[in-house]
Amino acid sequence: MKKKWWQKAVVYQVYPRSFQDSNGDGIGDLGGVLKRLPYIKKLGVDVIWLNPVYKSPDKDNGYDISDYRSIQPKFGNMEIFDKLLREAHRLGLKIVMDLVVNHTSDQHEWFKESKKSKNNPYRDFYIWRDGKDGKVPNNWGSFFGGSTWDYNESTKQYYLHLFAKGQPDLNWENPEVREHVWDLMRFWLDKGIDGFRMDVINFLSKPAGFPDAPNPKQAEFANVEPMVADGPKLNDYLREMNDKVLSHYDVMSVGEMPSSTPDDAIKYTGLEAKELNMVFQFDHVTLTMNDDPRLGKWNDQPVKLVDLKRSLSKWQEALDGKGWNSLYWNNHDRARVVSRFGNDLPKYRIKSAEMLATILHMLQGTPYVYQGEELGMTNAHFKDLKDYQDIESLEAYHQLVDREKLVDHDTMMRYLATESRDNARTPMQWDDSKNSGFTEGTPWMKLNENYSEINAKNELNNQDSIFYYYQRLIDLRHNSDLIVYGNYVELDPDDEEVFAYKRNYEGKTLLVMGNFTDKNVVRNYDVPENKQLLISNYDKDKNLKELRPYETRVYEY
Ligand code: ISL
Numbered sequence: 107m108k109k110k111w112w113q114k115a116v117v118y119q120v121y122p123r124s125f126q127d128s129n130g131d132g133i134g135d136l137g138g139v140l141k142r143l144p145y146i147k148k149l150g151v152d153v154i155w156l157n158p159v160y161k162s163p164d165k166d167n168g169y170d171i172s173d174y175r176s177i178q179p180k181f182g183n184m185e186i187f188d189k190l191l192r193e194a195h196r197l198g199l200k201i202v203m204d205l206v207v208n209h210t211s212d213q214h215e216w217f218k219e220s221k222k223s224k225n226n227p228y229r230d231f232y233i234w235r236d237g238k239d240g241k242v243p244n245n246w247g248s249f250f251g252g253s254t255w256d257y258n259e260s261t262k263q264y265y266l267h268l269f270a271k272g273q274p275d276l277n278w279e280n281p282e283v284r285e286h287v288w289d290l291m292r293f294w295l296d297k298g299i300d301g302f303r304m305d306v307i308n309f310l311s312k313p314a315g316f317p318d319a320p321n322p323k324q325a326e327f328a329n330v331e332p333m334v335a336d337g338p339k340l341n342d343y344l345r346e347m348n349d350k351v352l353s354h355y356d357v358m359s360v361g362e363m364p365s366s367t368p369d370d371a372i373k374y375t376g377l378e379a380k381e382l383n384m385v386f387q388f389d390h391v392t393l394t395m396n397d398d399p400r401l402g403k404w405n406d407q408p409v410k411l412v413d414l415k416r417s418l419s420k421w422q423e424a425l426d427g428k429g430w431n432s433l434y435w436n437n438h439d440r441a442r443v444v445s446r447f448g449n450d451l452p453k454y455r456i457k458s459a460e461m462l463a464t465i466l467h468m469l470q471g472t473p474y475v476y477q478g479e480e481l482g483m484t485n486a487h488f489k490d491l492k493d494y495q496d497i498e499s500l501e502a503y504h505q506l507v508d509r510e511k512l513v514d515h516d517t518m519m520r521y522l523a524t525e526s527r528d529n530a531r532t533p534m535q536w537d538d539s540k541n542s543g544f545t546e547g548t549p550w551m552k553l554n555e556n557y558s559e560i561n562a563k564n565e566l567n568n569q570d571s572i573f574y575y576y577q578r579l580i581d582l583r584h585n586s587d588l589i590v591y592g593n594y595v596e597l598d599p600d601d602e603e604v605f606a607y608k609r610n611y612e613g614k615t616l617l618v619m620g621n622f623t624d625k626n627v628v629r630n631y632d633v634p635e636n637k638q639l640l641i642s643n644y645d646k647d648k649n650l651k652e653l654r655p656y657e658t659r660v661y662e663y
């Protein structure tokens with residue numbers, strides 16, 4: 107594979123509404139991102155991915171776009187965006203935007219037209235179907251609860267929405283829709299942005315005939331995913347996108363692809379594919395998801411390390427030399443990694459955050475750091491339903507607890523505390539002042555109560571902090587072809603306590619190990635005398651065979 111700039115890059119994800127407020131309205135904005143660029147630069151990353159900043163009624167925090175070519179007024183305006191892009195480029199940072207084109211907002215002009223009449227020129231921009239026996243066209247259940255179909259009184263048809271009612275799916279079969287999307291992509295690329303993260307991009311192609319989902323038990327919850335993921339024309343659409351748009355710019359593209367397999371990913375990102383550069387796969391972040399209260403079988407058992415290792419190793423092995431991985435623990439949809447796979451109690455929070463960072467950043471692929479991950483930010487631990495804002499969390503609660511009475515309040519609250527997307531969305535913790543320096547007004551979302559201890563100011567004042575540890579990991583990658591391109595060999599897949607692997611490249615070997623427990627463990631990896639310790643989260647060890655609680659070490663030889 108020819109070497110590309112994005113293979114050596116590290117990406118920092120900014121969720122603008124929770125990053126930094128600059129005008130006191132309690133909502134993070136582009137002015138705030140501009141103000142914090144030096145902070146992001148200091149971490150050493152190469153690229154910023156901005157979650158959607160387009161005009162939107164915000165039913166799903168910007169993932170419901172009503173105008174692709176203007177900036178959400180809460181976030182600023184095009185002038186500030188242009189300034190941010192210029193300033194980022196001046197600092198040597200690239201900016202990748204979110205591309206949300208599986209669906210629009212129901213407030214988008216196209217949809218407002220489309221719903222007017224069956225012969226409106228925009229009718230076919232969306233997916234309209236007649237009902238079946240006076241009911242919805244099929245048994246698909248949406249991601250945010252209820253049917254994927256909503257009835258439109260005036261034209262007596264249903265439209266498809268995989269997510270909320272306010273997020274109607276675009277009809278990708280219509281070449282006019284595709285041309286509009288290519289155009290809006292060019293609009294941003296011509297401004298000079300450096301690529302796109304593409305929202306649920308493997309859902310674009312729906313199956314012919316819209317058959318019922320085979321699992322009626324899931325009828326009210328996202329049984330639609332296997333029906334729409336990686337559909338029959340997806341490859342054609344992505345190739346067309348590459349031909350007509352992406353191949354004309356030196357930019358990066360990462361497709362969010364729930365339920366994609368490594369084979370799918372090779373199809374889309376492989377050498378011959380000429381489609382996307384990489385995908386966000388979901389295997390390692392949905393390990394507990396099959397145990398879901400929506401399916402009546404949730405329990406709070408933590409993920410087993412052997413399962414986590416198996417899922418990451420599968421992707422490392424399959425894509426080596428054939429495609430390219432994106433590496434992430436966190437994003438705006440996932441619980442915080444230190445709470446999920448580490449230990450967020452004071453004693454081991456720092457060690458476990460650093461260990462997890464090491465395990466991820468030494469893998470093959472492009473690492474993504476989600477805002478606050480570099481501070482070891484934890485889950486929100488909200489106890490009150492009113493502290494939650496996320497449409498997915500609230501809809502799930504209302505459906506399961508209020509309407510269907512499938513789950514009791516306490517169980518649902520424990521579930522949300524473990525899995526809710528809001529765990530990632532609490533405002534960034536900058537310092538120990540009121541609202542942690544995020545805003546001078548009333549924050550749109552409650553802050554995590556631990557901000558007086560966990561914040562960027564403390565991290566920057568302490569040379570042994572998680573922040574500086576991430577900085578070192580990023581720096582190591584930038585200076586090592588072994589870390590970027592080496593192959594992957596897992597050690598002891600059945601080990602339930604330690605994650606260990608090797609990477610090999612041009613005669614050099616990297617050995618990475620991480621203790622996932624709060625105990626001392628003894629392991630006997632065979633490490634030659636002439637090794638060099640690249641990084642560790644503990645002081646130099648006398649006993650090479652022992653790994654202390656959450657200890658991680660990386661050797662090169
Ligand atoms: O994150 C999920 C489960 O916790 C999924 O249901 C999630 O909605 C799915 O991963 C797709 O996510 C993307 O598209 C959604 C948007 O709500 C998410 O924020 C976005 O990342 C719809 O646009």
Ligand code: CA
Pocket residue numbers: 127128129130131132133134135180
């Ligand atoms: Ca603001």
